[in-house]
Amino acid sequence: NAGVTQTPKFQVLKTGQSMTLQCAQDMNHEYMSWYRQDPGMGLRLIHYSVGAGITDQGEVPNGYNVSRSTTEDFPLRLLSAAPSQTSVYFCASSSGTGGTEAFFGQGTRLTVV
Amino acid sequence: DAKTTQPPSMDCAEGRAANLPCNHSTISGNEYVYWYRQIHSQGPQYIIHGLKNNETNEMASLIITEDRKSSTLILPHATLRDTAVYYCIVRVGGGNKLVFGAGTILRVKS
Numbered sequence: 001n002a003g004v005t006q007t008p009k010f011q012v013l014k015t016g017q018s019m020t021l022q023c024a025q026d027m028n029h030e031y032m033s034w035y036r037q038d039p040g041m042g043l044r045l046i047h048y049s050v051g052a053g054i055t056d057q058g059e060v061p062n063g064y065n066v067s068r069s070t071t072e073d074f075p076l077r078l079l080s081a082a083p084s085q086t087s088v089y090f091c092a093s094s095s096g097t098g099g100t101e102a103f104f105g106q107g108t109r110l111t112v113v
Numbered sequence: 114d115a116k117t118t119q120p121p122s123m124d125c126a127e128g129r130a131a132n133l134p135c136n137h138s139t140i141s142g143n144e145y146v147y148w149y150r151q152i153h154s155q156g157p158q159y160i161i162h163g164l165k166n167n168e169t170n171e172m173a174s175l176i177i178t179e180d181r182k183s184s185t186l187i188l189p190h191a192t193l194r195d196t197a198v199y200y201c202i203v204r205v206g207g208g209n210k211l212v213f214g215a216g217t218i219l220r221v222k223s
């Protein structure tokens with residue numbers, strides 16, 4: 001049971017480049033989320049999904065796109081990377097109902113130069 | 114979701130109990146109290162959650178006051194590996210759309 005898997009673990013981008021951060025879970029969870037964590041701060045919600053085909057914006061969605069075509073996968077796309085998007089990105093999944101825990105991936109450390 | 118207040122940092126001697134407080138005075142009746150921790154720069158790890166009653170699992174105990182306005186996470190025998198940032202989160206739903214504050218930095222010292 002792999003849990004939540006994020007790829008890549010590290011990435012360096014040039015300003016203006018695009019890329020996709022991958023997130024996959026094998027627990028058949030309906031709910032998946034993307035967070036970013038800047039140095040010395042707590043995690044902030046970027047986008048989330050409550051099931052295949054359903055996504056919505058979180059606290060800091062600008063500059064990011066998501067889609068959810070399958071239950072297992074929830075990729076995060078940066079269309080035109082900016083230095084302000086330098087951060088550590090975490091993906092999480094949960095069954096979503098009250099009183100349930102979230103499972104987090106190990107993160108993707110992204111640097112935009 | 115109700116706002117939570119935690120001390121910014123705490124120290125604990127190795128082998129002693131670590132008691133981490135959290136205030137959530139505006140909590141509503143159907144909101145759960147969740148605790149997560151983040152060791153170094155790893156992904157947050159779920160510890161425990163509760164609604165009204167005290168809870169215990171293999172990692173920790175959660176004590177919720179009768180009025181539910183505050184709670185305490187107890188690590189019964191802290192080890193150096195428990196050094197981490199601990200987040201108290203109050204939420205109606207499950208583990209989705211979590212709102213993380215600054216948390217409490219727990220330093221376990223030998």
